Amino acid sequence: xxxxxxxxxxxxxxxxQCSHLMEAVLPFxxxxxxxxxxxxxxxxxxxxxxxxxxxxxxxxxxxxPEKFVTCLAEAGFDMMSxxxxxxxDFGNEGQLNTMKVxxxxxxxxxxxxxxxxxxVTRDSIRIGLCAFAPNKGTCSLTDISAAARIVKxxxxxxxxxxxxxxxGAEGKDHQxxxxxxxxxxxxxxxxxxxxxxxMIDAGGDLLLGHGPHVxxxxxxxxxxxxxxxLGNFCTYGRFNLQGPNGYAPIMNIKLDQxxxxxxxxxxxxxxxxxxxxxxxxxxxxxxKIQELTRTDFPxxxxxxxxxxxxxx
Numbered sequence: 001x002x003x004x005x006x007x008x009x010x011x012x013x014x015x016x017q018c019s020h021l022m023e024a025v026l027p028f029x030x031x032x033x034x035x036x037x038x039x040x041x042x043x044x045x046x047x048x049x050x051x052x053x054x055x056x057x058x059x060x061x062x063x064x065p066e067k068f069v070t071c072l073a074e075a076g077f078d079m080m081s082x083x084x085x086x087x088x089d090f091g092n093e094g095q096l097n098t099m100k101v102x103x104x105x106x107x108x109x110x111x112x113x114x115x116x117x118x119x120v121t122r123d124s125i126r127i128g129l130c131a132f133a134p135n136k137g138t139c140s141l142t143d144i145s146a147a148a149r150i151v152k153x154x155x156x157x158x159x160x161x162x163x164x165x166x167x168g169a170e171g172k173d174h175q176x177x178x179x180x181x182x183x184x185x186x187x188x189x190x191x192x193x194x195x196x197x198x199m200i201d202a203g204g205d206l207l208l209g210h211g212p213h214v215x216x217x218x219x220x221x222x223x224x225x226x227x228x229x230l231g232n233f234c235t236y237g238r239f240n241l242q243g244p245n246g247y248a249p250i251m252n253i254k255l256d257q258x259x260x261x262x263x264x265x266x267x268x269x270x271x272x273x274x275x276x277x278x279x280x281x282x283x284x285x286x287x288k289i290q291e292l293t294r295t296d297f298p299x300x301x302x303x304x305x306x307x308x309x310x311x312x
Contacts, residue, residue, distance in 0.1 A: 001040040001086070002071060003236040003275075004062040006050055011237035013274075018071040021234050024278040028250050028267050030076035033122045036129070037077050037233065038164060038210045039109070040086040042094035043069055043101040051089055060238060061089040066101050073105040079118055081164035083111025083131035083138040084211070092137065111139050111164065117154050125257055128158035133166035133211070134190045141167045141190045148202035155203030160259040163204040166211040167192045168229060172244045175214050175288075177228050177296045196226045205259025208251075214244045215285050217292035219300055220312050225261040227251055231285070236275035246271050249285040249308075266308035283308065 002021060003012040013021060022029065029035050041062025050061045072080070080102060087095055095112055102109045108118035111131030116139050118129045130150050132141040140146060155161050167190035168174065169182040179193040189211060196207045200221050207226040209216065216229035231248030232239055239245070250267040268285040269277050286308040293302060303311045 001062050001235045001239065002064050002068045004041060004064060004238060006061050006063045007053075012065070013236055016065070018068045018236075019074070020276065021071065021236060022075050022277050024276075025250065025267075025269055026075055028252065032076065032252070034078050034120065034127055034162075035076045036079045036081075036162065036164070036208060037072070038081045038084060038166065039072075039098070039102075040084055040235070042087070042090045043098045044090060044094055047097055048091045048093035051091070060086075062086050062238065063090060063094070069101050069105045069107070072107060077107055078120055079108045079110070079129045079162070081111045081129070081131035081166070081208075081210075082109050082115070083133035083135075083141075083164060084166040085133065085135045087112065088135065088137040095137065112137065113139065116150055119154075119158060125160065126158040127160045127162065128154040129162045129164065130154055131164035131166075132195075134188055135166070138166075141165055141195060142188060144195055144198050147195070148198055151199050151202040151204050159257055160205050160255060161203055162206045162208060163196075163199045164208045164210070165190075165192060165195060165199075167195065167209065168212045168216070170211065170213050171240075172214060174212050175216060175244065175292060177217055177219075177292075192228060196228070197221055200224045200226075206253060206255065206261075213239070215248055215288045215292070217296040218289060218302070218304075218310070219293070219297045220261060220302055223260045223312075225253060225264065225310075232271065233269070234275060234277045235271065239275065241271050241275060244284075244288065247280055247284040247288075249289065261312060263312075264310035266304070266310065268308065
């Protein structure tokens, strides 16, 4: 979320420019066959009215200027998830406009009924993306059987299937994978453990979670990697960046041509100021993933070195 002009332009980066927000980590984002992220909010210069907020001064509704998509393209993003609780902030019109803006920038997207899946090809390898959330207007995270059908169908035509999921309760008090259904502010946020395993059973190869806005554990299941939450990455102006909300991993994952996990690296980053992403010399994300993985998945023979190398 690269800043928002709603409810005020004061939530946009200085000079109405976003190029500096990820400048410090561009080499890591560009140096990949596929770079994936989760997009919270709409791209629109003018669109339908926003969802209703009871308190307009604390209204978490995100609308990024359309020109900001250039910052994603120049950073190397190839695929984006739109399955989250903010993609519908400006209704279906905002979602459709976001799809159009991303398409014009050459970025594939998935996670809405209008675009449930996306496919890109690299060196004759077909990579599919599907995305899910427990929110109206997105492909459902809580309807596991329907999600599994999407994954199965995608695997029929793709060598590798990436599954994005925006689930689990939010914040520093919800860093653990409970293996149970989770709720937040009275809303069901799914059972991310059950969901992730079911998606791999259906043919998913790489599971990428990002709902809790904090870093969570990783797991290997059937030789496939599950990242239960990648935290906040570049979220200017309106996100809580205190404590564990302010640091996160860039995950550099290597898979074979069938989607089997080979090796990975955790590149620890943090956000400074109102949301500028930089490398984290304290390596907080590495230490947190080490700790949570040992605690939440002690049965998984997974090694994470102090430098962030993931070995299975």
